[in-house]
Amino acid sequence: MNEFISKHGVRLFAVLAALVPLLITRLPAVPWEALLAVAAAVLGAGEAAQRHEDTKTTVALHKTSPWDRATARQAELTQQETDLTA
Numbered sequence: 001m002n003e004f005i006s007k008h009g010v011r012l013f014a015v016l017a018a019l020v021p022l023l024i025t026r027l028p029a030v031p032w033e034a035l036l037a038v039a040a041a042v043l044g045a046g047e048a049a050q051r052h053e054d055t056k057t058t059v060a061l062h063k064t065s066p067w068d069r070a071t072a073r074q075a076e077l078t079q080q081e082t083d084l085t086a
Helices: 002-026 032-061 066-085
Strands: none
Touching: 002 032
8 A cells, every 4th residue: 555655646645635625615614724724734745745756756867777888888899999990
């Protein structure tokens, strides 16, 4: 379940954020203080989801690519070729 939440946390947050206005229209007797608390909780959850996504992006960008090794090997081969023709 934690893996599902980790992968789809922003989607779950979006569903929650979409349900808040619907609840407001369906339950007009709810006091505004409760709605304010829900709005604050939704904003807090959104911030947490954004930070989590930023962390995942940073981790993904700092992983070495398999293409890095291929690029380095190509540079070595180019150097060897240059040495042989010179």
